[in-house]
Amino acid sequence: MIELRNVSKTFTLHNQSSAVIEVINNVSLSVAAGECVALTGASGAGKSTLMRMIYGNYLTQAGQILIDGTDVVQAEPRDVIALRRETLGYVSQFLRVVPRVPTLDVVAEPLRAVGAKAEIAQARAEELLAKLNIPQRLWSLSPTTFSGGEQQRVNIARGFAHTYPAMLLDEPTASLDATNRDVVLSLIEEAKARGAAIIGIFHDEAARVRVCDREIDVSQFTPGIAA
Numbered sequence: 001m002i003e004l005r006n007v008s009k010t011f012t013l014h015n016q017s018s019a020v021i022e023v024i025n026n027v028s029l030s031v032a033a034g035e036c037v038a039l040t041g042a043s044g045a046g047k048s049t050l051m052r053m054i055y056g057n058y059l060t061q062a063g064q065i066l067i068d069g070t071d072v073v074q075a076e077p078r079d080v081i082a083l084r085r086e087t088l089g090y091v092s093q094f095l096r097v098v099p100r101v102p103t104l105d106v107v108a109e110p111l112r113a114v115g116a117k118a119e120i121a122q123a124r125a126e127e128l129l130a131k132l133n134i135p136q137r138l139w140s141l142s143p144t145t146f147s148g149g150e151q152q153r154v155n156i157a158r159g160f161a162h163t164y165p166a167m168l169l170d171e172p173t174a175s176l177d178a179t180n181r182d183v184v185l186s187l188i189e190e191a192k193a194r195g196a197a198i199i200g201i202f203h204d205e206a207a208r209v210r211v212c213d214r215e216i217d218v219s220q221f222t223p224g225i226a227a
């Protein structure tokens with residue numbers, strides 16, 4: 001379960017002005033197990049910033065962000081790392097990997113990190129890569145030279161390898177063809193069915209309507225950015 005209580009976020013601009021801008025003002029929001037909530041709002045509204053806050057990217061911020069009872073605002077860095085490993089998954093827009101690691105290991109890694117046996121982790125990685133139509137001849141290669149769409153699908157496979165109780169999805173269907181988009185939406189539906197609480201950004205309205213139960217327009221929390 002994901003719960004935000006009176007969360008706000010300001011950035012200090014590290015230029016000559018050192019101006020402080022408030023990007024998110026006083027958000028309270030609760031996402032139940034098995035529920036998917038879409039963040040909407042124009043570009044610059046603060047959707048990605050809010051997702052990064054929930055993921056514990058920022059050191060100081062006001063309010064409470066509870067993930068299965070752990071407050072990521074107050075938690076020690078090592079507890080945030082453990083939370084990300086076990087409880088809170090994040091599918092970002094772009095794949096970031098250690099060079100030269102084979103795709104199969106990239107995808108299996110989150111499962112190994114929570115103590116899954118190597119064979120179980122590998123079987124799950126193979127299942128996801130096949131489902132996402134990554135040709136088997138690529139599985140032993142590093143994904144760094146893959147096409148944008150292939151990298152995105154590897155990123156999604158990795159994001160869904162472990163069954164996180166809470167997930168953050170940043171445009172998981174962007175730039176996918178219809179077939180793979182459907183696969184991703186099914187993965188999201190499966191995650192919901194097993195009780196994951198999900199917050200996502202989906203520019204594709206049909207995708208959003210299919211998998212999300214509610215929409216939250218983030219611009220209502222944007223306090224008008226001062227010039």
Ligand code: ADP
Pocket residue numbers: 011012013023041042043044045046047048049050225
């Ligand atoms: P969205 O995802 O809705 O397009 P963002 O969360 O990326 O919006 O951005 C919200 C606002 O916060 C924008 O005005 C953006 O420029 C600003 N912003 C985001 N990150 C930073 C940062 N690290 N420093 C300063 N401003 C930032």
Ligand code: ADP
Pocket residue numbers: 048092093094170
């Ligand atoms: P992501 O792959 O996470 O979506 P982005 O390209 O949106 O990455 O952002 C990369 C980094 O730049 C993030 O750490 C974010 O906080 C920062 N950032 C985003 N927008 C701004 C901005 N307007 N000013 C300064 N930093 C920003």
